[in-house]
Amino acid sequence: MRERISFLIILSLAGFLGEALLNGLSKGYKYLAGSLLLLIFFFVGRKVLSQYQTASMLFGAVSLAVAYSTFLSHTEIYYSFWFNFLLSALFLSVFSCLLTLKPSLSLHYISFAVFHLSILVVGLGFVFNALGERRCYLPLHRGQELRLCLPIIHGRIIERKEEFPLSVKLLDFKVGYYSQNPVLGIFLHKGDKYRIIKTFELNRGRSYFGARFLGFEEEVKALKEKWGEGDRGAAPLGRIYPPGWVYSKEAFVGMLAVVAGRRTLYYLPEKGQAVVLPDFAFIIKDYRESIPGHTPQVRVPLLVLRVYTGYGTREVYLPEGKKGLSFGPYSLYFSTSQPLPRVIRPERTFSRERKLRLLRGIFEIGGRKIFLVPNGQPYFQGKFAYRLMRPPAQEKEYVSLLLVGDRKFRIRVNSPGRYKGYTFYQSDYNPSDPDFSGVTAVREPGELPFYLGFSLLALGALLNLVYRRRTWK
Amino acid sequence: MILYRMLAEGPFFWGATLLFLSSGFLYILSLPHRRFRWFARLFFFLAFLLVSLYIIRSWWLTSQPPFKTMFQSLVFLVWNISLIYMVLEGSENLFFLGGPTCFFNSGILLLSTLFADIVRVNLPPALRSAWFIPHVVLYFAGYSFLFLGFLMSVLYLFFPGRKFLGESHWSGQLWRDYDLFSYRAIIYGFTFLSLGLAVGAVWAKGAWGAFWSWDPKENWALITWLVYLIYLHMRYVRGWKGRRAAWLSILGFAVVIMTYIGVNYLPSAASALHAYQ
Numbered sequence: 001m002r003e004r005i006s007f008l009i010i011l012s013l014a015g016f017l018g019e020a021l022l023n024g025l026s027k028g029y030k031y032l033a034g035s036l037l038l039l040i041f042f043f044v045g046r047k048v049l050s051q052y053q054t055a056s057m058l059f060g061a062v063s064l065a066v067a068y069s070t071f072l073s074h075t076e077i078y079y080s081f082w083f084n085f086l087l088s089a090l091f092l093s094v095f096s097c098l099l100t101l102k103p104s105l106s107l108h109y110i111s112f113a114v115f116h117l118s119i120l121v122v123g124l125g126f127v128f129n130a131l132g133e134r135r136c137y138l139p140l141h142r143g144q145e146l147r148l149c150l151p152i153i154h155g156r157i158i159e160r161k162e163e164f165p166l167s168v169k170l171l172d173f174k175v176g177y178y179s180q181n182p183v184l185g186i187f188l189h190k191g192d193k194y195r196i197i198k199t200f201e202l203n204r205g206r207s208y209f210g211a212r213f214l215g216f217e218e219e220v221k222a223l224k225e226k227w228g229e230g231d232r233g234a235a236p237l238g239r240i241y242p243p244g245w246v247y248s249k250e251a252f253v254g255m256l257a258v259v260a261g262r263r264t265l266y267y268l269p270e271k272g273q274a275v276v277l278p279d280f281a282f283i284i285k286d287y288r289e290s291i292p293g294h295t296p297q298v299r300v301p302l303l304v305l306r307v308y309t310g311y312g313t314r315e316v317y318l319p320e321g322k323k324g325l326s327f328g329p330y331s332l333y334f335s336t337s338q339p340l341p342r343v344i345r346p347e348r349t350f351s352r353e354r355k356l357r358l359l360r361g362i363f364e365i366g367g368r369k370i371f372l373v374p375n376g377q378p379y380f381q382g383k384f385a386y387r388l389m390r391p392p393a394q395e396k397e398y399v400s401l402l403l404v405g406d407r408k409f410r411i412r413v414n415s416p417g418r419y420k421g422y423t424f425y426q427s428d429y430n431p432s433d434p435d436f437s438g439v440t441a442v443r444e445p446g447e448l449p450f451y452l453g454f455s456l457l458a459l460g461a462l463l464n465l466v467y468r469r470r471t472w473k
Numbered sequence: 474m475i476l477y478r479m480l481a482e483g484p485f486f487w488g489a490t491l492l493f494l495s496s497g498f499l500y501i502l503s504l505p506h507r508r509f510r511w512f513a514r515l516f517f518f519l520a521f522l523l524v525s526l527y528i529i530r531s532w533w534l535t536s537q538p539p540f541k542t543m544f545q546s547l548v549f550l551v552w553n554i555s556l557i558y559m560v561l562e563g564s565e566n567l568f569f570l571g572g573p574t575c576f577f578n579s580g581i582l583l584l585s586t587l588f589a590d591i592v593r594v595n596l597p598p599a600l601r602s603a604w605f606i607p608h609v610v611l612y613f614a615g616y617s618f619l620f621l622g623f624l625m626s627v628l629y630l631f632f633p634g635r636k637f638l639g640e641s642h643w644s645g646q647l648w649r650d651y652d653l654f655s656y657r658a659i660i661y662g663f664t665f666l667s668l669g670l671a672v673g674a675v676w677a678k679g680a681w682g683a684f685w686s687w688d689p690k691e692n693w694a695l696i697t698w699l700v701y702l703i704y705l706h707m708r709y710v711r712g713w714k715g716r717r718a719a720w721l722s723i724l725g726f727a728v729v730i731m732t733y734i735g736v737n738y739l740p741s742a743a744s745a746l747h748a749y750q
Contacts, residue, residue: 413598461667
């Protein structure tokens with residue numbers, strides 16, 4: 001035991017010493033020095049290395065080092081000299097243990113050999129990768145061709161452009177979303193405190209905590225036509241129970257529409273949200289229920305806006321209703337009763353303007369017929385509050401159409417493309433820039449040993465199980 | 474709130490919780506009175522059936538495998554443990570594990586309501602892969618075996634009959650056998666962990682472009698694997714048995730809990746590639 005502990009201490013010291021001495025050297029020299037050190041260890045300490053107890057201690061040491069590192073917020077430890085030295089010593093120990101066994105055709109030997117060999121092969125993959133791996137990040141825009149990339153070192157993108165051997169062009173990029181139907185949210189409320197229990201997807205005729213769903217009323221009409229009906233300032237559809245519901249401090253109930261000529265832009269208003277248009281901009285400052293100093297007994301929901309025009313800036317109140325406010329070619333309208341899905345990109349709004357659905361859900365709650373509009377006010381009955389909600393959009397997939405060299409292929413997450421030794425992965429996208437696609441290109445010489453190693457690991461584990469079961473019988 | 478959340482999950486969910494609880498009491502009662510054993514088994518099977526129906530229903534409603542969130546994974550863990558327990562009870566007559574397993578299952582189902590999914594959960598692009606189901610199933614089968622191994626180690630260490638009855642029978646089993654059963658369960662668990670690790674690495678290559686990213690979850694999965702590897706080596710090479718092996722098994726399961734739940738609370742979890750939400 002003393003011999004093995006001394007060995008571990010010497011090994012750790014050698015690792016740390018190597019770390020200190022080789023810090024200034026280039027990558028190649030570091031690997032050369034590390035390999036020499038390990039070679040010396042192998043010949044001097046082979047007897048200790050080939051003991052199972054040493055291998056187990058090294059397994060424990062690696063576990064402790066990895067466990068410790070997870071409490072740190074950075075990942076530099078995994079690329080340090082001493083950690084790689086420790087891993088290499090572990091692989092050497094496994095290799096030495098394997099050499100001590102006499103080969104045979106018994107199931108015991110085969111399962112043992114395959115399992116331990118798998119660890120060595122995976123280790124070989126690490127070595128190959130350390131010598132020749134290349135990772136690059138390609139920030140692509142639609143129609144743009146790149147021959148430069150940003151290197152990824154130790155899992156981080158380095159802001160230093162490098163030449164990429166292939167020309168990469170983004171021909172097309174699409175983000176797919178899950179369809180979002182309105183759901184019924186059930187809240188438990190006590191005084192001013194609200195806690196949500198669950199949201200339910202709605203089925204006609206079914207009951208949800210006392211609220212029976214009767215169906216949806218849907219009107220596929222342009223919004224401006226809808227606003228032409230009804231009383232001045234009143235909600236176009238349904239009644240609101242009770243007034244003044246603000247579901248968060250930052251996001252305001254309702255929908256803001258900006259009409260510019262034949263186009264209409266829709267926003268779910270949030271505090272601090274800025275909308276910038278040609279020759280005109282505004283910031284949403286606040287939400288109130290009446291204009292200060294004006295008929296306080298009449299409660300009219302309104303938005304407080306800071307408007308920037310060509311003539312200067314001023315604060316204005318935008319009350320709910322069809323009246324709205326006009327600034328040159330732009331007209332602003334605010335409604336709390338017909339909020340629409342969050343607009344992620346203006347382009348989507350333009351193209352889908354005609355498809356927008358105006359809905360209201362019909363429920364039977366406490367023997368009364370109640371109408372709820374998506375993201376509108378809740379209805380209170382007993383200790384429950386019922387609110388029709390439209391969940392936020394969730395991404396389903398990102399797809400890029402690339403032209404690499406002379407070859408065209410489509411990549412998505414979990415489905416990379418290959419060309420001339422490089423594999424292209426769909427990494428990320430920018431929700432505010434529909435033309436941007438982040439692609440990672442990887443050249444990995446250790447790929448084959450890794451695949452082989454993990455296949456052997458699975459095979460070794462299964463063979464080991466078969467062998468153990470036989471011995472039980 | 475827990476009550477409302479449980480009711481919101483529907484009759485399959487709260488029915489299974491109540492049945493597991495009743496079955497646990499019946500298993501305890503059946504130790505001195507064998508006639509309760511049949512009822513305990515029946516209640517356990519019905520509870521397992523309800524959990525299965527709950528999972529199938531969730532899968533059907535969302536058209537996605539319900540293994541993504543902490544809540545879904547806890548329910549799936551209960552299903553796995555129940556299935557493996559039923560197989561073990563049938564093949565090895567491990568009847569004494571019935572009570573603790575039932576109480577653990579009902580406890581987990583109650584606990585899971587704290588993490589219950591409020592809104593419908595869709596799979597993000599990275600999880601929309603053919604590797605998702607095998608990876609999760611293998612890991613959860615592994616965790617379930619390791620849980621049963623841990624339970625047997627606890628019984629071995631703190632078994633009441635050991636003090637009063639020595640080596641005598643308790644519910645048809647010898648006290649010293651628990652150590653052996655624990656070892657067998659861990660061998661199965663380790664096999665599933667190894668397969669899950671290999672499948673996960675291959676999937677990570679396809680999704681993120683790297684077999685291994687030194688992510689906190691991956692690291693703790695590696696630590697779990699290494700700890701059980703040490704257990705097997707110590708047992709096989711050094712001949713560790715009894716108390717020492719049982720304590721190592723308990724340590725191993727503590728690492729499993731860290732991998733499963735504790736990782737989410739680490740400082741490095743904020744930048745983690747995979748964590749239950």
